[in-house]
Each structure stands twice: as C-alpha cells, then as structure tokens.
Amino acid sequence: MRRSILIAVGARAIRSLTAARSRSGRFPALDQNSSFLGPEPQGKDTRKWHIRDKRKLSNRLREFFIYSPALGRTVGVRVLLPGIPQEVSPVIHLYHGSGDDFRSWTDFGSAEELTLDSPYLVVMPDAGAGTYSRVAVDREVHDWPTFHTKEIPEFLRKNFSVDFAPENQLLAGLSMGGYGAMKYAAWHPDRYSWAAAFSSPLDPLSAIPAFDIIAMREGAKSMTLFGDPVTDRSEWIANSPYGLAENLHGLHLWLSAGSGSLEESRDRDLLETMVNQQGERFSARLNALDIRHSWFPRTTGLHNWTSWERELGAWLKTLRRQRDYASSDHRSIERRGGSPDAYRGGNSSIRRGKPRVADGGEFSYLTGHALFDIHGWRVEISRRRAQIVCFGSVSTAGFSLTGTGSFRVRTPGLYDPGRRYDVSVSGPTGSSNYSQRADKKGRLTFTGRLAAAMHDPIIPSKRTQHFSTVGQSEVTTVHIASAPDDSTVPDTAHADADSHLETTSGDRGFRGTVSFTPATEG
Template sequence: MTRSWIGRRVVLAAAVVLALSPLAPAAAVPPSTDLAVPAARSTGAEVVGVTKVADRLTDLSVRSPALGNRVVKVRLLTPDGWSPQSRQHWPTFWLLAGCCGDYTSWSGTDIATIGSLRKVLVVMPEAGWNGWYSDWWNHGAGGDPAWETFHTVELRRLLEKSWGASSNRVVAGLSMGGQGALLYAARHPGMFRAAAAYSGSTHPLLDAESVNRILGFFGGQGDDPLRVWGDPVAQRRIWEAHDPYYLASRLRSLPIYLSCGDGTAGPFDPPGKTDALEADFNRQNHALATALTRAGAKHLTTNFYGPGTHGWSYWQRELHSSLPILLKALKVR
C-alpha cells in the first residue's frame, strides 16, 4: 500500500461519506432552560454554561484547552436525586456518538425511558463531526483538536469534581463511537470496567477498503485526511495505536460487547437495501473478535446478527442487549 495509491481513492471515499454516515434520530425535547453554573471552577477545562433541556437532561457548555479553548457541549442524562450541588457520586455510563452526529444523537432513542438508567449518570459528550476520539496527529501548523485528552482527562476530572460522576465507569458507542469506546478502554487501563461497540469501526487497518473508507471520513468537511492519524504507511504506528484490533491484549480482561449487521436488508430496512459501510464494519468486528479470542479474552460477547444495516433501530436494540453486561460491571441492579 503506497501513499499515492491511497491518495487516488481518498476523493472517492470522501464522496460517499455523506451517503453512508449515520444520522441522529430526531430528539423530542422541549425548549431548554438556562441554569446557574456552580461557583467552583475547575483547573484546565471549565463549565461556562448549564442548560436544563428536559426532565433528567442537562447540557454543559465546556471550554476546553485541549480543543484550543473551544466551547463544546456535553449532555447528561441524570439519575434520580441528582443535582449540580449534590455531593453524591453515581456509577457513570459514557455513551459515545458516531461520525457526523453530535452530543444530542442518543437523545433521539429511548434511553430516557430505560428504568435501570435512572440509577446511573449517562455522559454524552461532543466529539466533533469527525473527531474519531483521538488527539489528532497535527499534520500541519496550528494545534489540532485533542479529543481524547478532552474526554479522558479534562471532562472526566470536571464531572468527578462537580457533577456527580464517580470513578466507577463503563463506555459504549456506535460506529465512530464504538471505536472510541474500545480505544478509551484499551488506551486508559482501569478507566472503564466494560465496553460495548455497536457497528463499530474496530479494525480500520483491515484492508485497503477499510483504510480508504476511514480516510474519507477523516476528509469530511474539507479536512486534510492525514491530519487525524497521519499517513497510514508513514505513520503506521500511530494508526495501529488507534486500531482496536492491535490493542486486543489490553481489552482481554474486560467485559466486551461487539455487535454488527452484515450490510444486507434486515428487519428495520426496506427490501433489497444494502450497506457497504456496515458490511465493512462487519468484517472488521469479526477480525477483532478473533483477535480478542486469540489474546485470551474471557468476557467477550458478540452479536453478529446477520441482516442489518448502519442505522439507529439496530443501535437502540443493541444498547438494550448490552445493558445487562454494562450494568453488571457497574454493579447496578
């Protein structure tokens, strides 16, 4: 694989991104209400605004040095008894969005009606349209975003200091967020007690098709596709450091849930629909499952359910399927 070979295909891959990208379901929430921000200030990142969006839904506006002092949003689905002033800390479930969605994405599902989630703090952070849960390689001048540092250092500390999060955490996500969930669990040992990936990008180095597809996403919104992890040949070590397949040994002790369709029409699709993105991710997930088994994973659960495409009906279903594993890891009944 050469850089020129890749370059000829990046334009084509980028052209199909919008056609293949997951869109968030419409969230049914009433108009927001601004709340007072607690007086205590954090070091580094800080909360500069708080908005009550709906019952149990609160948005934080966070200024992040890791993101060049941008202000980004974090949505909290709060447990019963939660308030910004409470000193209690709850088991915490990080729920990550996919590419081309945002921090509101999961709000369009039924998460607010799941009874067991009334006992945990659900954290749904902004991750950029195509941030890939990574500190970008900084190809070129001017600091590129450091999403991994924002989430795992700045936001984690903020939430634990003033917003009721505990160090008892699990993580899950869809598509790009599925990759993020596995990356964070692998790259930050001890931070999460379990991880789940729904239709996740779990082995982007699988083959040329997978490499060029993710480069197409990297190149979305006019970005240089090499800014995120660099060139897949020249900076292969960086790519491998962000590819869950190559981090399988770091995940072997954790409960891991992987699910994916095969890209053909399933129960939530019109007849005859096909989805090349889901088919690619299906192959990646099978490869990761093999790598985890080879590494000695003792708590691996897979649901490779055959017919199914890259869509919210499947991810909502898989969230429900994985919750017993995630809540058990949190010791929530």
C-alpha cells in the same frame, strides 16, 4: 489508483448515509457552534476548562457548554442523571458517531428512555467529526482524547457525585464512538471495566479511507491523522483497538454489528457490511489472545439509529443482569457467613494466591505513547521516532521495556520507605548493578538506555526510512530485589530516589543516567 478508488467509495458511502439521515429528519439540525455564547475565552481564561452555560432540559437531562483547553474552543456535553437515584453513581461514557453530536443519543437514540430504570449517570460529550484522536487543523490541534479522558472526568468530579473506581466506569459508543470507546479502554485498561462498540470500525489500518475522510471532515488535510500507513505504521497501531487488543484482558467487551441488509430488501448498506467484517476480525483477534468478549453479528441491520437504539437497549439489559447476578451472589455468600468482598472479581485472585495488580501483581501493557501512566507506574521515553513499546512482566520484582531511546520509570508506592533495594539492568547497551533506597512514599525511580538506533535519521527519506525500525524489538530488563541484611532508615536519612540514582549509578558506570529530557505524550 487503488487508494483513490477506496477513498471515492468511502466518500460516496458517507455522503449517502448523511443524505439519507437528512431526508428522514434524523440529522442534527441545530448549529454545533457556540456563537450564542459570545466570543471564545482569551488569555488566562483559556488555561483551565470551565462551564460557560448550562440548562435543564428535563427532570434528568442536563446540557452544558464547556470551554476545553485541549480543544481550544467551547463544546457541548449532555448528562443524564441516574434513573434510579444513587448516593454515588457509576458512569457510562456514551459516544456519538461521525456526523452526529452530543445531542444525538438523546434526540435520536432514546438514551433517556432506555436508562430510565438504570443506576448509571450517562455523560455524552461532543466529539467533533468523530476521530477520537489528536487532529491537526491548520495551526491548531484538537486533542479529543485529552478532552474525553481527562477534562470530562474532572468535570464530573466537580459537578456530580460519581464513583471513579474502574468497575464503575464504562465506555460505549456507536460507529466511530465505539472505536473511541475501545481505543480509550485499550489506552487506559486500569480506569475502565466495560467497553461496548455498536457498528464500529476497530482496525484503522483496514479502513484507511474512512478514517482519512472523517479527519478531513474535521478540517485536517488528507493523510495527516496518523500519517502514512506504511512509514508511520506505529502511529496507526498506537491508535488501533485491534493493534492494542492485548491490553483488553480482564475487561468486559461487547461488540455488535448488523449485516448491512434487511429481510425485505436486497439493497446493501456498504458501511454496515464493512464494520461487520471488522467486528468479525476483532473478535477473532480477541479469541487468539484468549480474551473473553461478547460478539453479536446480527443477521439484519443497517448503519442507522434503529440498530443503535436496539443495541444500547440490549447492552443495558446485560449490565442489569450482571449487577443483579453479582448482588444475588453477594447475598448468598453473606447468608453462608462469608464476605461479599471475597466474591469480587478483582479480589478473587487473592484467594488463589495471586496478588492484584494494585498490590504489585504482574501485568503487561502495549502503547505508542512516549509518556504514560498505568496502574500507578509512570514511564517516560525519550525517542526520535514513534514506536510501539511493550512495558512487560511488570511487578514488584521488575519489568521489561522494548524499543529505542532512553527511559525513566517511577514505580508506585509498593516498597518499604527507606529500605535499600538491589537493581540489575540488562539490555542491548550493556548490564549494570547498583542499589537504591525507596523514597518516603515507597517508590523507586530508574533511568537508563534502551536500544540505540545508530542510523536512525532525524529527517527520514526513502533511502533511510527502513532505519526507523532498527532496535525497536530489543528488550531491556530491570530486576528489583531487597538488599540482604538491610534495615529501613528514617525518611530524613536519605536523599530522594532520583538524586541517589544519579550518584550511585554514576560511580558504578551505569549507562544513560547523566541526563534525561522527559518526552511529551503523543
């Protein structure tokens, strides 16, 4: 009964918002389909993304229609060229909210005017109903994260001169677009430096009706976006900026929301009030994790374009001040005879004796994906159930993994090619010690067993649903050390790490390396 009431209230709020925008003429009136382009591509033309149509709308604004294999259809993308021309441009990925589309930030949010004096290339891709997630619609899957985080960067790389260094990749969005920005930042903290959310729900588990309604607007069935919030709780956390907040260490975070009212009116905007409360909770969560961020709870403001235009302008001013501050400090350092590189935040840890992550410095990462790449490390987990995995204390000295199933981990090229390393694996299934030589790229590869959920049924039921959490908190640890008195051998003198691992670990009784089936991301 309570859930039905919440869904009814949420549906009424979204319908009221849509009707209000429509009456004021501030709702996308153009058809969002691509029928004017003719039939969708078929056969081998569907294997790769490609531009089907493009047009110049102003000196800076370009519009593209791109076929996306991740979505199985053609969608629109608008791009604003930098107001201040750059040889290589930093990029702002700017996302719209539910009920809007790729045109909205330039049609209603003054994005073109607000970025007139900025060096950023601004890309504004479509996001459908605004789930910023994988959505099952009938027999199709709309994979919006792959479109936004893989295909859009490929599109930019091929058509524009842009800088993909993390410090020059920024994410921002309004409402559900801000949710997408924060979620993608938590999924890929090694790719981005900034994430900004204006009036955004950042904890899906405390806004279940809203997420359910938005998924249904995409065409999905109720409660199919992340599953049941009780039995599929891991999926909800895996798609929650709040649940993955600890991944946001080191990023510049900006949050803002209005109060849901105006000074001259007693009426309340329930949707804006709700996201304001979410912002407060998310800020408290970041504070508890000691993550620096900027949280602006406005004393007035509704869930509308007036607020979002203001917030985009305020955020852009903050970016400009930061860049001016960094540039002035660089000039000051140069006048004192120093190097500007010594100032950059990414390198400041070197001066304190702490190596960067790229050089093997320690980091941890929380995820719900079974297949992921982070800071050059590639991890594959074969499992029966969705689970949250902590890839912890990762450095050249080793790492830890939580959860059940089997794993395969390939390191970046952090080791001496051909050198022998001693490996120690310990966990719920036992302990093992063996040696392995780094491949010609300086990488090591490990496979093994995590905890085993012995009673985890393939087909769950109410009687067995509690088994799904058995073993998920267990920790498996891998330690890596240079073998004593070992000299580097030529690349041709040893087999690759995978075959070597199977031979040595098999001889020494290492568990779980006989076979491994890579899992797909999801």
